Amino acid sequence: MLKNQYYRVAVAPMMDWTDRHCRFFHRQLTRHALLYTEMVVADAAIHGQRERLLGFDAVEHPVALQLGGSDPRKLAEAARIGEGFGYGEINLNVGCPSDRVQSGTFGACLMQTPALVANCVAAMKAAVAIPVTVKCRIGVDDQDPEVALDALADGVFAAGADALWVHARKAWLQGLSPKENRDIPPLDYDRVYRLKARLPQRFIGINGGVPSIDEAVRHLGHVDGVMLGRAAYHTPGILAGADAALYGTVPEPVDFAALIETMAAYAARHIEQGGRLGHVTRHMVGLFHGLPGARRWRQILSTDATKPGAGGEVLRAAFAAIDFAGAEEAA
Structure with missing residues (x-):
């Protein structure tokens, strides 16, 4: 076992x-x-x-x-x-x-x-x-x-x-x-x-x-x-x-800004090896499900991230659409 x-x-x-x-x-x-x-x-x-x-x-x-x-x-x-x-x-x-x-x-x-x-x-x-x-x-x-x-x-x-x-x-x-x-x-x-x-x-x-x-x-x-x-x-x-x-770990809030930077750096390495941003971001579309701005996040990743030459700036622009303050107010 x-x-x-x-x-x-x-x-x-x-x-x-x-x-x-x-x-x-x-x-x-x-x-x-x-x-x-x-x-x-x-x-x-x-x-x-x-x-x-x-x-x-x-x-x-x-x-x-x-x-x-x-x-x-x-x-x-x-x-x-x-x-x-x-x-x-x-x-x-x-x-x-x-x-x-x-x-x-x-x-x-x-x-x-x-x-x-x-x-x-x-x-x-x-x-x-x-x-x-x-x-x-x-x-x-x-x-x-x-x-x-x-x-x-x-x-x-x-x-x-x-x-x-x-x-x-x-x-x-x-x-x-x-x-x-x-x-x-x-x-x-x-x-x-x-x-x-x-x-x-x-x-x-x-x-x-x-x-x-x-x-x-x-x-x-x-x-x-x-x-x-x-x-x-x-x-x-x-x-x-x-x-x-x-x-049983101590609950810790996710640092989403740091996560986005980590994924942007990872995507940059993948792009340098001949890949495309969309190969990475297609898995991230549902990350902010239920939060204000999630629809815009999805739109950007589903369109801009698939364009030739797209890089980490697309991830950052999509992340900027998420309204964490609005989510806290709604809660």
């Missing part, structure tokens, strides 16, 4: 969202939450442009690499590569329902072959010294979640998995899009709670539809960890409350 306190809360791996720029930004808001990469296919980690796919800033720690695949040998090799890059954990994706992922025989469809998942975990555990974890669904299609989740959990823990993160809804592999699979199948938090009650000595984390840090705290009365997904991405400001609420 993982005892690392940083596992109390994590930001979920999200395709096209939790790239290195997103993770650097999120780390400015929480020092302790565990951050995950997007899913990286094992073949890509082995044969692809590794620095582009796997590179990250040391500031991001604690950070975990999520892999996709179903070949134990390839996953073991990809895990070794990830460990060499400095990741603190390797996670196996057994939850993504997209057609592209299914065609590669990995993701949520692996819920149907728990023995294969266990073999993959065993191979990865033998290859690395860092924790190996799994993220799954409670079941797929017509599976009985009581049977399917127990079979998956028992198999991966017997194979040596250090933790199991459970997205508390089924995935429908036929008939629903990946977007619909995030909303339509009903959430069943109680099923995950029952798994934890049955396996008290194992680390069980929950994921799916958690909207706030307060809600995460409530879940921690039943499970070991909580994974925030879309709420952390669309309203990243909630992460600023994670350390005090979940790790």
Whole structure:
């Protein structure tokens, strides 16, 4: 069982969202939450442009690499590569329902072959010294979640998995899009709670539809960890409350002016390497959600930040639109 306190809360791996720029930004808001990469296919980690796919800033720690695949040998090799890059954990994706992922025989469809998942975990555990974890669904299609989740959990823990993160809804592999699979199948938090009650000595984390840090705290009365997904991405400001609420640190107000300067400097380094400001700022659009001036902030980042030659001055101009005094008066 993982005892690392940083596992109390994590930001979920999200395709096209939790790239290195997103993770650097999120780390400015929480020092302790565990951050995950997007899913990286094992073949890509082995044969692809590794620095582009796997590179990250040391500031991001604690950070975990999520892999996709179903070949134990390839996953073991990809895990070794990830460990060499400095990741603190390797996670196996057994939850993504997209057609592209299914065609590669990995993701949520692996819920149907728990023995294969266990073999993959065993191979990865033998290859690395860092924790190996799994993220799954409670079941797929017509599976009985009581049977399917127990079979998956028992198999991966017997194979040596250090933790199991459970997205508390089924995935429908036929008939629903990946977007619909995030909303339509009903959430069943109680099923995950029952798994934890049955396996008290194992680390069980929950994921799916958690909207706030307060809600995460409530879940921690039943499970070991909580994974925030879309709420952390669309309203990243909630992460600023994670350390005090979940790790016992002294509450400190975020110095947003300093944060903007840090992100402007980070963006400048990225631009010097051939990138664009929009690669960084697209993850920051929801930062001031609910504050006076947030709409203008979003407009500037969605337009000016995408223009050729845009730099840190765009971030500063957008930040100037936020009316903190007005927010205090309204409170």
